[in-house]
Amino acid sequence: MKLQPYRAAFDQFASSLPANERLVRDAHLQRFLSLGFPSKREEDWRYTDLAALSEKSFGLAIPAGNEADFKRIDGTERLVFVDGRLDSARSTAAQFCAEIPATESPATDGVLALNAAFSSAGLDLKLAAKQQLEQPLHVLFLSSAGADRATSMSHQRHRIVLGENACATVIVEFARESGSDSLATHTFDIQLGANAQLTLHRLQHESAATTLLTRIDASLGRDARFNALCLDAGGGFVRHDFNVSLDAPGTNAELHGLFAPLPKSHIDNHTRIVHAAPHGRSREHFRGIVGERTKAIFSGKVVVQPGAQKTDSEQRIANLLLSKRAEVNAKPDLEIYADDVKCAHGATVGQLDDTALAYLRSRGIDAATAKSLLLRAFAIEILDHVNFVPLRRHIEALLNFPDDPQLDALIEAVS
Amino acid sequence: MSANLSEVRQLVRNQKYSAGFITDIEAEKVPPGLSEDVIRLISAKKLEPEWLLEFRLKAYRRWLTMSEPKWAQVQFPQIDYQAISYYSQPKSHLDGPRSLDDVDPKLLETYKKLGIPLKEQEMLAGVQNVAIDVVFDSVSVATTFKKKLAEAGVIFCPLSEAVRERPDLVQKYLGSVVPFADNFYAALNTAVFTEGSFVYIPKGVRCPMELSTYFRINERNTGQFERTLIIAEEGSYVSYLEGCTAPQRDENQLHAAVVELVALDDAQIKYSTVQNWYPGDEQGRGGIYNFVTKRGDCRGARSKISWTQVETGSAITWKYPSCILRGDDSVGEFYSVALTNHKQQADTGTKMIHVGKNTRSTIVSKGISAGRGQQSYRGLVRVLEGAENARNHTQCDSLLIGDQCGAHTFPYTEVRNPSARLEHEATTSKIAEDQLYYCRARGISEEDAVSMIVNGFCKEVFKELPMEFAVEAQKLLQVSLEGAVG
Numbered sequence: 030m031k032l033q034p035y036r037a038a039f040d041q042f043a044s045s046l047p048a049n050e051r052l053v054r055d056a057h058l059q060r061f062l063s064l065g066f067p068s069k070r071e072e073d074w075r076y077t078d079l080a081a082l083s084e085k086s087f088g089l090a091i092p093a094g095n096e097a098d099f100k101r102i103d104g105t106e107r108l109v110f111v112d113g114r115l116d117s118a119r120s121t122a123a124q125f126c127a128e129i130p131a132t133e134s135p136a137t138d139g140v141l142a143l144n145a146a147f148s149s150a151g152l153d154l155k156l157a158a159k160q161q162l163e164q165p166l167h168v169l170f171l172s173s174a175g176a177d178r179a180t181s182m183s184h185q186r187h188r189i190v191l192g193e194n195a196c197a198t199v200i201v202e203f204a205r206e207s208g209s210d211s212l213a214t215h216t217f218d219i220q221l222g223a224n225a226q227l228t229l230h231r232l233q234h235e236s237a238a239t240t241l242l243t244r245i246d247a248s249l250g251r252d253a254r255f256n257a258l259c260l261d262a263g264g265g266f267v268r269h270d271f272n273v274s275l276d277a278p279g280t281n282a283e284l285h286g287l288f289a290p291l292p293k294s295h296i297d298n299h300t301r302i303v304h305a306a307p308h309g310r311s312r313e314h315f316r317g318i319v320g321e322r323t324k325a326i327f328s329g330k331v332v333v334q335p336g337a338q339k340t341d342s343e344q345r346i347a348n349l350l351l352s353k354r355a356e357v358n359a360k361p362d363l364e365i366y367a368d369d370v371k372c373a374h375g376a377t378v379g380q381l382d383d384t385a386l387a388y389l390r391s392r393g394i395d396a397a398t399a400k401s402l403l404l405r406a407f408a409i410e411i412l413d414h415v416n417f418v419p420l421r422r423h424i425e426a427l428l429n430f431p432d433d434p435q436l437d438a439l440i441e442a443v444s
Numbered sequence: 445m446s447a448n449l450s451e452v453r454q455l456v457r458n459q460k461y462s463a464g465f466i467t468d469i470e471a472e473k474v475p476p477g478l479s480e481d482v483i484r485l486i487s488a489k490k491l492e493p494e495w496l497l498e499f500r501l502k503a504y505r506r507w508l509t510m511s512e513p514k515w516a517q518v519q520f521p522q523i524d525y526q527a528i529s530y531y532s533q534p535k536s537h538l539d540g541p542r543s544l545d546d547v548d549p550k551l552l553e554t555y556k557k558l559g560i561p562l563k564e565q566e567m568l569a570g571v572q573n574v575a576i577d578v579v580f581d582s583v584s585v586a587t588t589f590k591k592k593l594a595e596a597g598v599i600f601c602p603l604s605e606a607v608r609e610r611p612d613l614v615q616k617y618l619g620s621v622v623p624f625a626d627n628f629y630a631a632l633n634t635a636v637f638t639e640g641s642f643v644y645i646p647k648g649v650r651c652p653m654e655l656s657t658y659f660r661i662n663e664r665n666t667g668q669f670e671r672t673l674i675i676a677e678e679g680s681y682v683s684y685l686e687g688c689t690a691p692q693r694d695e696n697q698l699h700a701a702v703v704e705l706v707a708l709d710d711a712q713i714k715y716s717t718v719q720n721w722y723p724g725d726e727q728g729r730g731g732i733y734n735f736v737t738k739r740g741d742c743r744g745a746r747s748k749i750s751w752t753q754v755e756t757g758s759a760i761t762w763k764y765p766s767c768i769l770r771g772d773d774s775v776g777e778f779y780s781v782a783l784t785n786h787k788q789q790a791d792t793g794t795k796m797i798h799v800g801k802n803t804r805s806t807i808v809s810k811g812i813s814a815g816r817g818q819q820s821y822r823g824l825v826r827v828l829e830g831a832e833n834a835r836n837h838t839q840c841d842s843l844l845i846g847d848q849c850g851a852h853t854f855p856y857t858e859v860r861n862p863s864a865r866l867e868h869e870a871t872t873s874k875i876a877e878d879q880l881y882y883c884r885a886r887g888i889s890e891e892d893a894v895s896m897i898v899n900g901f902c903k904e905v906f907k908e909l910p911m912e913f914a915v916e917a918q919k920l921l922q923v924s925l926e927g928a929v930g
Contacts, residue, residue: 072515335847335848338847348859350859350861350862350864351862352862353829353861353862354829354860355860355862356858356859356860357857357858357859358856358857358858358859359857359868360854360855360856360857361853361855361868361870362852362853362854362855363851363852363853363870363872364517364850364852365842365844365850365851365852365872366849366850367844367847368844368845368846368847368849368874369847369874370844370872370873370874371872371873372871372872372873373869373870373871373872374853374868374869374870375867375868375869375870376855376857376866376867376868377865377866377867377868378827378857378859378864378865378866379864379865379866380862380863380865
């Protein structure tokens, strides 16, 4: 059987677990073995084919000890995971790490079941009413450095629960550098109480050999505000599921994203925003810069359920397709079951403006710099949603955009 | 039917039918059910050549291995394909109403509002003896037109006639746009299609008139499985109107039609549809399942295919008129107004496949959902690797009337060429209170105001329709929207 290696890895993993927990996890594994990975025939997985994963044999990752380095973001607390395990030496907020018990209800898809069967400790941020996180929490996912490691996998569950009026900023960064094939799955369960406010940044810059599957499920309480920013600047095979449910009246969700993946990567952003209560507002704006041999997918759905009157929703997706042998698939869906609503969506695919390039060239700016300036201008609409300055710098560095001193120098040279 | 009985028997005997079917042929009816025998029978009755029968059987065998598509945003009970009679007139003349007094008054009221002349009303309602007169009239009308068309070299005839007269053309083009196993319903249609139109416009000819199925009145009782094939040779032009131009009572049945268009170099085909099959009643009982595969192939350079549709009828519509833009500089267009009221469901849209260089496509879709209607726009724009400078603009707007209805949009965009430029835009809203208030303040009734606003909303599409159709479409919308307000 194809999925047999997963069974073998599980037996090894579960042997040390207490009997009752083993039972729960075994049920999830059985579920995974019967469901398998989602196939391309399923509408939600139309553009992302996980078939290759069934063929590979991953073993659970074991930290090798040689620690990968990472860039710190000023003014943040840190939680560092290496190969799916907490690195307490380099974490400053280890209190937010805990094992989250898997639910007993059967998972709806194979990836979730796999995650539930193997899940190890992850971020567990719980804030009581009116509590505020003093500094943003920077959660990093790294792999042990060194190339020649066996194909490995890690699976983690995370939870963010904010009580009434609580407030937090969380930066989640996936930065594995794996020389050989590796697989990681992450699920985030987010619950915001009344009037709670969460800002979540999800950054990804993994290396080419990695497969990353993440899933965020967020539920918003009355008047809660949820701001999310997603950045993909890495390589590899990446699929993000992002589900936001506006469950109570008066909620506000903003979901913005930029993907500028490395050549030869596969990046799939799959979002679903459900307006389940009246007076909800959602804004979704994704921009993509897609280069050589890259397949980029944006599939966003906005659902307005019956009774969710006065919903105000907007969804935009813009793509720059820069190379032959690159592919963009965009699918902004709307499903509306209420009449007193304002919903709009738009999708575009285009190129850099030749006249703008020519203008910059005529001012003596070389082609590469001109291009990078225009890309920066394209991306800035998304980056402007990042209010935390050290993070903004961190992101711009990841994207290799000219930084402020460089820009100043350019402006001086031209004028 | 034109086949005489002994001929059919002979054919049947050659093809080894079970004895049961022979009696059935004598009654000129086939019992419900689908099997290879039924297909052989249909083919034999129509005196079809061997290749066509093989084509049908091939499709049937593949169909057996296929399952119904489930992705559409529509819900309906499982269709029992063995309960359908694949070769019988949809309605027996003897069962029809004998005078207008027997016709459902609600239906007549609708006709009146549409401004359909009395004689025509009777014909549409299927009133027996009067209809014959009309058929008589129309035959002569049709023949004058036929003469004019023949002078231009245009062939416009039933598909079965074309199979006999021009087998070369039919064999060359049939199934070349919609392959026999394209999808579940198309495969079914390929196996059992019984009627349809064939149009051939020779090189450089501009068809002297707009072709419409309406003129072919003798083909009025077209079956559930129509098949239309239109071929426009180099530099030719044709405008084809399809339609059930008024409500036609019918039983709750499946329509699985296939339409294939082929446009060669510099040719243009304009295909307009006003679809108003019986939508079922307020409770969603009855109505037509309209599962149609329509596809145009812009095979030649600089060719153009334009689809315009006004969909107000049918209980369920499942229809995606598409364009394959194969030729360089070819153009595809899709203009659609779809309305769902009461419990109607529509999942409709288009596909634009950009293959050639400098291909352009435009999509304008207007959806109106009222009552408990559910409506989806589902569209695909695909730009293949070689399609340099492809251009697409898509606009789909939905209007919601009432809080029980739904409007959905599923636009797929797949681009593999970096010189492509695509835009997709969609909005959903209800009729603005201030617009309504403005009209009401000027003494316009709420119903008229809604109708005016809806017409304004659809104007962009209506202007693409031929004149008479546009007028009719407006009236249709008005009638279909009745009871949606207040």
